[in-house]
Amino acid sequence: MATNNGAQFNRHPEPTFSSDQLVFTSDEKSAMQGYLEMYPEPEGAIMRGLWLAQEKFGFLPPEVIRLVADELGIPYARAYGVATFYTQYFKQKKGTYVLDVCTCFSCQVCGGYDILHYLEDKLGIKAGETSEDGLFTIQEAECLGACGSAPMLQITNGRYVHNLTESKVDSLVSDLKDGKMPAFESVTLPQDETEMGGNRRDDVESLEYYKTPPVAETFE
Amino acid sequence: MEVAKQGTSKAGNWRDYERVLLPKVKNLHKLEVYEENGGYQALKAVLTEEKWTPKAVTDEVKASGLRGRGGAGFNAGLKWSFMPPVDDKPRYLCCNGDESEPGTFKDRQLLEYNPHLVIEGILIACYAMSITTCYLYIRGEFADWITHIEHELEKAYAKGYVGKNIMGTGFSTDVVIHKGAGAYICGEETSLMNSLEGKRAYPRIKPPFPAQKGCWNYPTTINNVETLACAPLIINKGAEWYSAIGAPTHPGPVLYGISGHVNRPGVYEFPTGMLITDLINEVAGGMRGGKKLKAVIPGGSSTPPLRADMIDGVTMDADSLRTAGSMMGTGGMLVLDETVDMVTWLKRVSHFYHHESCGQCTPCREGTGWLEDIVGRIDRGEGNVRDLDLLADLCTQMEGRTVCALADAAAWPVRYTIERFRDEFVAKCKPTLTPAGSPLTVDA
Ligand SMILES: Cc1cc2nc3c(=O)[nH]c(=O)nc-3n(C[C@H](O)[C@H](O)[C@H](O)COP(=O)(O)O)c2cc1C
Ligand code: SF4
Ligand code: FES
Numbered sequence: 025m026a027t028n029n030g031a032q033f034n035r036h037p038e039p040t041f042s043s044d045q046l047v048f049t050s051d052e053k054s055a056m057q058g059y060l061e062m063y064p065e066p067e068g069a070i071m072r073g074l075w076l077a078q079e080k081f082g083f084l085p086p087e088v089i090r091l092v093a094d095e096l097g098i099p100y101a102r103a104y105g106v107a108t109f110y111t112q113y114f115k116q117k118k119g120t121y122v123l124d125v126c127t128c129f130s131c132q133v134c135g136g137y138d139i140l141h142y143l144e145d146k147l148g149i150k151a152g153e154t155s156e157d158g159l160f161t162i163q164e165a166e167c168l169g170a171c172g173s174a175p176m177l178q179i180t181n182g183r184y185v186h187n188l189t190e191s192k193v194d195s196l197v198s199d200l201k202d203g204k205m206p207a208f209e210s211v212t213l214p215q216d217e218t219e220m221g222g223n224r225r226d227d228v229e230s231l232e233y234y235k236t237p238p239v240a241e242t243f244e
Numbered sequence: 245m246e247v248a249k250q251g252t253s254k255a256g257n258w259r260d261y262e263r264v265l266l267p268k269v270k271n272l273h274k275l276e277v278y279e280e281n282g283g284y285q286a287l288k289a290v291l292t293e294e295k296w297t298p299k300a301v302t303d304e305v306k307a308s309g310l311r312g313r314g315g316a317g318f319n320a321g322l323k324w325s326f327m328p329p330v331d332d333k334p335r336y337l338c339c340n341g342d343e344s345e346p347g348t349f350k351d352r353q354l355l356e357y358n359p360h361l362v363i364e365g366i367l368i369a370c371y372a373m374s375i376t377t378c379y380l381y382i383r384g385e386f387a388d389w390i391t392h393i394e395h396e397l398e399k400a401y402a403k404g405y406v407g408k409n410i411m412g413t414g415f416s417t418d419v420v421i422h423k424g425a426g427a428y429i430c431g432e433e434t435s436l437m438n439s440l441e442g443k444r445a446y447p448r449i450k451p452p453f454p455a456q457k458g459c460w461n462y463p464t465t466i467n468n469v470e471t472l473a474c475a476p477l478i479i480n481k482g483a484e485w486y487s488a489i490g491a492p493t494h495p496g497p498v499l500y501g502i503s504g505h506v507n508r509p510g511v512y513e514f515p516t517g518m519l520i521t522d523l524i525n526e527v528a529g530g531m532r533g534g535k536k537l538k539a540v541i542p543g544g545s546s547t548p549p550l551r552a553d554m555i556d557g558v559t560m561d562a563d564s565l566r567t568a569g570s571m572m573g574t575g576g577m578l579v580l581d582e583t584v585d586m587v588t589w590l591k592r593v594s595h596f597y598h599h600e601s602c603g604q605c606t607p608c609r610e611g612t613g614w615l616e617d618i619v620g621r622i623d624r625g626e627g628n629v630r631d632l633d634l635l636a637d638l639c640t641q642m643e644g645r646t647v648c649a650l651a652d653a654a655a656w657p658v659r660y661t662i663e664r665f666r667d668e669f670v671a672k673c674k675p676t677l678t679p680a681g682s683p684l685t686v687d688a
Contacts, residue, residue, distance in 0.1 A: 062420045064334065064460055067442030071425055075384070102442065109444040112384045112426035129346030129545045130503035130578050132592045166428065166596055167346035167545075168385050171503035171576065172510040182387050208388055213353065214510040214528075219268045224357060226271060 039087045040117065046091050052076060056095050066098050070106045074113055078181075083114035112181050119154045119161035121200050124178040127164050130171035139175045139188045140164060146197060159201065173211050186211055254491040254517025254559050263513045264477055265470070265497050266357050273392070275399040278360040284405050286479035287364050290371050291413040296479075301372035305475060307483035309495045314340055314431075314468030315544065315573050317494065317562050320475075326455040327463050330374045336459040337378040338440070338466040339366050342424060342431035344383055346545035346596060348576035350499035351469040353511045355382070355389050358473070359396045363419060365472035367406065368479060370417040373465060377418050381436050384425040394421055428600035432648045433466045434458075435602070446604050447648035470499055491517030491561035498575050500560065505532045505581040517564070520555045524579055535581035539665070543573020545593055546653035548660035549580075569660070586665040587672050590658060591616065591623045597654030608651035611642040615658050622672050629673045632662055 048056065055076060059069035073092040074084060081088050084107050093103035107113045114122075123143060127136040140162070144150055147160050154161040170176045173186035185196060186209055196206060212222040255261075262268075271277045278284070290296040306321025327335065339362070343351040355362060366378045382390050397419060400406045408416045427445055429435045434448035437459045458464020474496060478486045487495045500512045500523060507529030514527070520540055524530070531537055537552040542560065548570045550558070558568040565572050580589070598612040618635055621627045639655035646652075662669055 062422075063440070063442075065441065068440060070442040071423060071439070075423060075425070098442070105444050106442060110384070110425035110427050112424075127592065128596055129593060133504060133578075133580060133584055133589065166599060167344065167348075169343045169349045169352050169383065171347050171349050171578070172501060174503060174509070178385060181384065184388070210356065211353070211510070213266065213357075213512070214508045215263065215266075215512055216268075220270060224270055225273065227274070 040085050041081065041087055046087060048080075048091070048095060052080065053095065060096060066096050067102060069096050070098065070103050071110075074103070074107055078113060083117050085115075120159050120180075122161045122163060122180045124163045124165035124168070124181075125151075126166070126168045126170075126174070126176055126178075128167040130167070131174040131176065134174035135188070136175040139177070139190075139193060142190050142193055143197075146193070160197075170211070179205065183208065185209070251557050251559075251564075253519045253522060254561065254564075255515040255519075255522075256490075258514050258518060258522070261514055263497070265354060265361065265473055265499060266511075266513050272358055273356065273360070273396060275360060275396060275403065278358075282480070283360050284364055286476035287367050287371075287405065288411060290368055290479060291411060291415050298372045298374055301368060301479065304483045305372070305478055308474075308478045308486035309483075309493070310471065310474050310478065310486065311494055311496075311562070312468055313470035313474075313498065313575065315345065315546070317572055320467060320471050323455075323467070324369065324373055324465060326453070327373045327465060328455065334377065334460070334462045335373065335375050336462060336464040337366065337370055337373065337375045338433070338436060338459065338464060339378060339380040339469055339472055340431060340433070340436060340466055341380060341382040341386075341469045342428075342436065343386075343469075344428040344431050344600075345574050345576065346593070347503060347541060347578045348501055348544050348574040349503070350501045350511050350575065352386055352389055353501075354470055354473060354499065355386070355393055359393045360400065361473045361476060362469055363397060363400055363406065365475040366419055367410070367417055368475040369465070369467065369472055371415060375465075376416055377420065379420050379422050379440055379459070381422045381424060381430070381440065383430070384423050387423075390421060390423055397421065427602075428596075429602045429648070429650060432650065435648065436466065437464065444602075446602050447650075449647050490515030491559060491563070493563050494561035494572065498560070500527075501574070501576040502528045502579065503576070504579040505535065505584075506530065506579050507532050517559045517561045520550075520558050520560060520577075523560065523577065528579070531579070531581055533581075535583065537579065538582045538584055539580040539586070541578040541580075541657075542570050542575075544576045545578075545596065546656060547571040547573040548656050549586075549664060551664045554664070586661055586668045587619065587623045590661045591619045593657050594619050594654065597650065601650060601654070605646040605651065607642045608646045608654070611638055611651060612654045614638055615654060619658065622669060625672055625674070627673045629670055629675060631673065632666070632669055635659075635662060 059072040060066055063069055073096050077088050077092045078084055089103050089107050090100050093100040125140040127140055143162055147155050149155050151162050151164045168178055170184055175188045176186045178184050210225050216222050216224050269281055290301050302321050302324045310320045311317040312320055341351050370378055406419050422440055424430050430439045430445045432447045435445040439445040454464040489495050494516050497513055498516045503509045512527055539549045540555055541549045550570050558564050562572050594616040598616045601608050601612045603609040618631050635658055639659040642651040642655045
């Protein structure tokens with residue numbers, strides 16, 4: 025039972041989710057079966073399984089990790105070890121929108137910290153904190169692989185927002201407050217700008233990441 | 245420190261260069277468009293033409309001189325030839341799309357704009373090594389791009405380019421996309437394998453090397469995304485064509501990811517062997533705001549920075565960069581102007597390595613923490629000049645003494661930034677009045 029896991033590991037005495045909530049839908053179960061088929065051993069499916077669970081529950085408390093492990097038929101300790109290894113798996117509840125501002129290698133010299141501090145002032149919280157309304161968490165991120173469009177940030181492990189300015193941050197925050205996720209932005213190559221008018225893709229709007237919202241509506 | 249002028253560009257007539265990794269074709273990422281532009285013809289050739297035995301494909305890639313684009317620059321065909329003879333046991337290919345080396349952002353552009361070239365390259369490599377499963381490992385942050393590639397991969401499956409009985413030839417290979425979850429270390433080849441296996445992603449001790457014991461202990465080869473994307477080009481146009489592009493000892497087209505204080509940052513495709521000065525002044529539109537160049541980090545955060553006065557005549561290939569005192573790495577070049585405080589900059593770089601150390605080896609786990617702390621102390625004006633020697637000492641104790649190269653990658657920027665920008669560090673230190681180690685030492 026989920027309740028015991030928390031106590032046993034003494035990391036989460038009070039489970040966040042009740043046993044009624046701790047169920048996967050039949051679609052989710054078949055997705056899990058699909059993950060199992062992708063690897064010769066069931067353990068390979070852990071990461072995909074945890075991703076699915078995090079998209080559903082918003083974060084991964086022990087009872088959710090247990091649920092994933094049971095669904096995949098692997099030891100809980102193994103799944104727990106993996107869940108705690110990676111930064112993108114949230115061990116604590118975070119805001120609906122987690123803003124990962126890159127302040128690493130290139131971003132730090134291109135205004136990454138200016139953007140971070142501007143956001144901190146704007147939302148009245150420091151990096152690592154969540155706003156009182158539960159809407160925003162700000163985090164300082166390591167290189168996100170978009171250094172050519174520094175400074176940049178990522179929203180809740182999903183969308184990238186490139187070439188940030190203060191006014192871009194303003195409209196981003198107000199859009200997110202309205203529940204509007206910014207559209208996918210295809211970073212044009214400078215050579216494409218010269219040779220093709222920057223005109224490489226005409227289908228970016230078809231990209232959709234969140235199959236389920238960042239925090240499932242069912243629990244709100 | 246005087247560095248002799250090494251010479252001129254090895255990139256030939258680069259101003260007229262026609263791109264091949266990211267050619268000038270609109271919507272090339274779509275399977276239909278890729279097919280119209282000769283896509284999957286190299287795969288078809290190797291699967292149907294008599295002359296393309298698996299060994300012949302490997303030999304062709306070896307002869308092309310293609311060197312890995314993931315950082316280490318190892319000859320790709322040679323690596324393929326390390327796979328043991330085929331038996332009835334599974335064998336794997338891993339395509340490394342972890343792209344987490346700070347300053348590197350080229351694989352993402354390649355995966356977005358020309359995913360089928362990567363997939364075709366994967367399939368050719370699988371054929372050459374008789375592999376029936378490839379894991380394409382993509383860092384979890386690239387969620388949007390994972391969706392995008394999954395979509396295109398599905399189309400390739402539907403068209404019979406991937407999966408069972410490819411193009412009716414009896415050859416079968418699956419491509420599985422594995423989504424990471426945020427850990428730099430997963431880019432290290434053996435860590436990536438543990439990550440795939442659903443373990444904590446600790447790097448493994450080598451030997452055994454992946455070709456002997458890789459994924460699930462079976463023979464495995466691992467290559468970077470851009471490396472594999474070169475395979476179809478080599479098959480289509482020949483090893484000779486490929487090896488004639490750019491620097492003779494490090495040939496081919498390459499994606500330069502230029503970031504920092506230039507007017508037009510971004511990913512550029514050019515031959516290897518470009519002059520750094522051409523890349524900055526011409527290709528990337530020169531220094532932003534007309535400021536003066538201070539430093540160039542040529543190939544990602546792990547490669548030693550070059551001072552502005554060290555880059556004259558230096559070209560972007562392994563030999564030239566080694567002579568100059570750095571490395572090609574991933575080709576992700578950071579350009580820093582005169583406004584940058586190298587001490588503060590290094591502090592943030594050291595923080596990265598401390599954060600990303602997996603903690604398995606003591607010299608790395610403790611060392612990266614010390615590097616960050618001591619550089620931070622100097623940055624706050626609380627360090628002593630003798631701390632600079634302490635840092636050099638620490639680097640020596642980390643280099644080459646750990647399971648993987650992360651410890652070296654953390655030590656190099658510290659060692660060489662201090663060596664090459666010593667004045668800046670000294671200026672931030674409190675002077676030491678008596679020799680270090682003396683009982684009379686007092687700090688001013
Ligand atoms: C700490 C560390 C991180 C690495 N990260 C990456 C990476 O993100 N992408 C990559 O392709 N190679 C990375 N590498 C290099 C890989 O271990 C491996 O050499 C490479 O993927 C081999 O491909 P190639 O021969 O085609 O370059 C990393 C190495 C180390 C030591
Ligand atoms: S060198 Fe560092 S990152 Fe590599 S295995 Fe050792 S502790 Fe882990
Ligand atoms: S340094 Fe910010 S994305 Fe690479």
